[in-house]
Amino acid sequence: MKYFELQFKLTPANEAASDLLAALLADAGCDTFLPTDDGLTAYIQQAAYSESAIQAAVATLAELLPGCTATFTCTQAPDENWNATWEAEHQFQPITLPDGQQFQIIPRQAFGSGEHATTRMMLSLLAAASPSGLTVIDAGCGTGVLGIAALKLGAASVFAYDIDEWSVRNARENFALNGLDADILEGDASILDRAPQADLLLANINRNILLADLPAFAARLKPGARLFLSGFLEEDIQPLVTKAASLGLTHETTLADGDWRALTFSRT
Numbered sequence: 001m002k003y004f005e006l007q008f009k010l011t012p013a014n015e016a017a018s019d020l021l022a023a024l025l026a027d028a029g030c031d032t033f034l035p036t037d038d039g040l041t042a043y044i045q046q047a048a049y050s051e052s053a054i055q056a057a058v059a060t061l062a063e064l065l066p067g068c069t070a071t072f073t074c075t076q077a078p079d080e081n082w083n084a085t086w087e088a089e090h091q092f093q094p095i096t097l098p099d100g101q102q103f104q105i106i107p108r109q110a111f112g113s114g115e116h117a118t119t120r121m122m123l124s125l126l127a128a129a130s131p132s133g134l135t136v137i138d139a140g141c142g143t144g145v146l147g148i149a150a151l152k153l154g155a156a157s158v159f160a161y162d163i164d165e166w167s168v169r170n171a172r173e174n175f176a177l178n179g180l181d182a183d184i185l186e187g188d189a190s191i192l193d194r195a196p197q198a199d200l201l202l203a204n205i206n207r208n209i210l211l212a213d214l215p216a217f218a219a220r221l222k223p224g225a226r227l228f229l230s231g232f233l234e235e236d237i238q239p240l241v242t243k244a245a246s247l248g249l250t251h252e253t254t255l256a257d258g259d260w261r262a263l264t265f266s267r268t
Contacts, residue, residue, distance in 0.1 A: 002046045003077035006030065006054065010039040011069050016259050017061070019116070021070060023231065024057035027206050031164050039070065043077060064233070095145065098127040101152050105174040107143045117257035118230040122146055122204050125228050125255065125264060131155045134199035137192070137220060139213065141184065144171030146202045151180050158182040159195040189216040197222045203229050207236040211243055218247040221267045226252075230262035237261055 006025075010017050018040050022033040025040075029048035034041040051074070058070045094102040126146065132154030138147035141160035150158055160182050162168050168186045175182055185191050189212075198220050203210060210229055217227060227249060229240065234256075240263060241251045249265040256262075 003043045004046055004049050005075050005077040006042040006044065006072050007036075007075075008039040008042065008058075008070050008072045012067075013038045017065055017068050017070075020064060020233070020259065021057070021061050023206055024060055025054070027208055028053040028057045031166060046076075049074075064235075095123070095149070097123070097149060097152060099153070103148055103152055103178045105143050105145055105148070106177065107145075107170070117260040118204050118262065119145060121255045121257050121260070121262040122202060122228060122230050123149055125262060126150060126202065127153060129200060129226065129228075131200055135159075135196050135222075137195055137198040137201040138182075139189065139192075139201060139203040139217065140205040140209070141171050142167050142204070144174045144182075144184065146204065147171070147182055147184075148175060148178055148180060150200075150202070151182070152178075155200075157196070159198070160184045161187055161191050161195075163188050189213040192216050192220050195220055197225075199225050201225070201227050203227070203231075205229075205231045207232040207240065210240060214240075214243050214247055214249075218244075218249060218267065221249075223267060225267050227265040227267070228262065229265070230255075230260065232261055233259055234261055237263065 008021060018035050021040055025042045030042040030044040032043040061068060061070055094104045096102050126149055131150050133156050136150040136155045136158045138158055138160040141147055141162045144160060147158040147160045160171055162171065165186055168184055171184050199222055201217050201221060203217065221227060237254065244251065244265050249267055252264040252266055254261060254263055
């Protein structure tokens with residue numbers, strides 16, 4: 001696959017702005033992100049590139065973070081394996097769960113390394129849920145980190161999917177790396193028609209996709225099942241809670257880590 005490399009310069013440059021920009025760019029089709037001293041480098045498949053979508057992400061950043069601006073340049077990414085270069089430069093430590101268990105992943109995307117606030121919150125919620133014996137769905141699985149953690153914590157099975165081909169490949173590699181097995185498919189939420197009814201569904205995506213996919217999520221939850229969401233900001237909470245309530249889902253808890261939030265729901 002041919003990629004474009006997008007170099008963003010942020011003013012001011014800080015972690016919060018970089019994280020938020022990466023989330024907005026993910027919604028615009030970018031799939032890998034490298035923080036830099038003055039901003040962010042993002043990669044997007046050439047077939048998925050839309051300058052108007054990228055410009056809209058930049059405009060939204062300025063709206064959400066008044067006083068923050070971003071400029072960018074777009075060039076064709078070299079045919080070298082730039083993702084392998086990124087992996088070589090980032091030596092990730094094993095992920096440690098609250099019960100002391102560890103597992104290793106080789107992340108192809110920065111958000112799947114286990115280091116991002118949204119992933120930390122989801123792992124915390126998952127551990128607290130004690131998923132032993134449960135059927136789990138990992139929606140938008142990325143590197144597979146949440147599904148792997150679920151199995152390590154005793155889940156009976158995991159059904160995972162992602163719309164991105166690279167993420168699906170990466171998740172399969174990481175499950176195999178840890179000696180684990182799961183159904184990992186490429187597709188959007190429509191693929192949930194092939195999933196089992198779940199005791200627990202995990203989705204660490206972004207607000208717009210979550211709002212669009214909540215009906216499909218609710219349809220796959222058993223009575224009494226739970227739904228954990230992250231990948232969004234404070235202002236996104238009310239629209240998500242309102243949509244979930246219309247689908248028979250009860251809001252339980254809200255978690256915060258920096259600017260990022262997570263929500264848990266149960267199905268009656």
